[in-house]
Amino acid sequence: AQTVTQSQPEMSVQEAETVTLSCTYDTSESDYYLFWYKQPPSRQMILVIRQEAYKQQNATENRFSVNFQKAAKSFSLKISDSQLGDAAMYFCAYRSASNNNDMRFGAGTRLTVKP
């Protein structure tokens, strides 16, 4: 079974600085998708970024980028120029390419942004 591990329960960053959130996963599959979701205090789940395992190029969405290391099964999220609105719980998620219905989430990392 696939598992997703986020080893940092809490992280803190100064406004305008850069922070990296870690995520590792365990799978025997070669084709899958990885996601980072943001959950602000409103508890809404918001997709931040996604990465297809077959793509070597790291995904980027404005200030958000990932470092995808397939061999190491690592998928970290880098937030550049952190803003107060980035404060939230961040979940790393895995979804098999052969089973769309089973999305596995990590335990989450709570990010605090200090002004």
Added chain:
Amino acid sequence: AAGVIQSPRHLIKEKRETATLKCYPIPRHDTVYWYQQGPGQDPQFLISFYEKMQSDKGSIPDRFSAQQFSDYHSELNMSSLELGDSALYFCASSLGGGSSYEQYFGPGTRLTVT
């Protein structure tokens, strides 16, 4: 743009009561997923539907059932509620049942069982 709608947003029930949660997917989305997020926990997949048929089942208790209707909205029925059922219930929808399709999450329904 229209998003996933869930109702009610908050629900308070007593033990052993029944609750029904509703999910209205994004227009044209034919696949719906239900997740349960307990306090301080990550979301857990419960069940999904594609084109009105159950497509997969996760950690959904036997006391719960769900269905997807002809207009693609879905309802999660929860009976004999227990205190441990208190959680945030998310619905997500996607266009198509394939794994390449994004899941868009609704705002969630917060269920409190007293």
